[in-house]
Amino acid sequence: MANIFQQLAQELGLSNQAAEASADAAPPNSSNVALALTLSNQLLSGSEHLYLAGPGDATITVANDQHNVIVGSSGADHLSGGKGPDVIIGGADTNVMTGNGGADIFAHVAGATDFITDFSPAAGEKIALAAGLSMTASHATTVDPTTIGMPAGAGLPAVQMNFSDGSTITLVNSTAHPEAAWFL
Numbered sequence: 001m002a003n004i005f006q007q008l009a010q011e012l013g014l015s016n017q018a019a020e021a022s023a024d025a026a027p028p029n030s031s032n033v034a035l036a037l038t039l040s041n042q043l044l045s046g047s048e049h050l051y052l053a054g055p056g057d058a059t060i061t062v063a064n065d066q067h068n069v070i071v072g073s074s075g076a077d078h079l080s081g082g083k084g085p086d087v088i089i090g091g092a093d094t095n096v097m098t099g100n101g102g103a104d105i106f107a108h109v110a111g112a113t114d115f116i117t118d119f120s121p122a123a124g125e126k127i128a129l130a131a132g133l134s135m136t137a138s139h140a141t142t143v144d145p146t147t148i149g150m151p152a153g154a155g156l157p158a159v160q161m162n163f164s165d166g167s168t169i170t171l172v173n174s175t176a177h178p179e180a181a182w183f184l
Helices: 004-012 016-025
Strands: 032-038 047-053 058-061 067-071 077-080 087-089 094-098 105-108 113-116 126-129 140-143 158-162 168-172
Touching: 047 058, 105 113
Parallel strands: 047 067, 058 077, 067 087, 077 094, 087 105, 094 113, 105 126, 113 168
Antiparallel strands: 032 047, 140 158, 158 168
């Protein structure tokens, strides 16, 4: 059975050596792991940092201008990237994701309820969907974030996208409806 590092490596197109090195570096039963890896694939290049949340609810805030990969947990997470182009992957629960600048990629997994607070297609940001998820523009509606469970954002405009498995992405402080070019 593949460990989480090997699964992530496969998803991001990393070598198995990087995944094995990461698994060896992780303390058992840790609740928060920060690792420095060198990643190379079509999305990211150069010196990267991988931030992994442990089980339960997690808050990860990155304060650098590098390429980062931030991976949430199976709990309710608050994930914030740095000023560089980050890949932010929420877990299968409720996630609040903020890119904080750079051409970020927000990854949505099956079963998740994701809130993206600063999505900017004009900055080159993208949304990556888990395999098998689909939606059409008719599955996007304007909502008030507080009425659908976001702890903040009252009074801000938001667009909620509903996917084939019942999962959702809400773009907070946005009135733009999704376009095919937004998705990887």
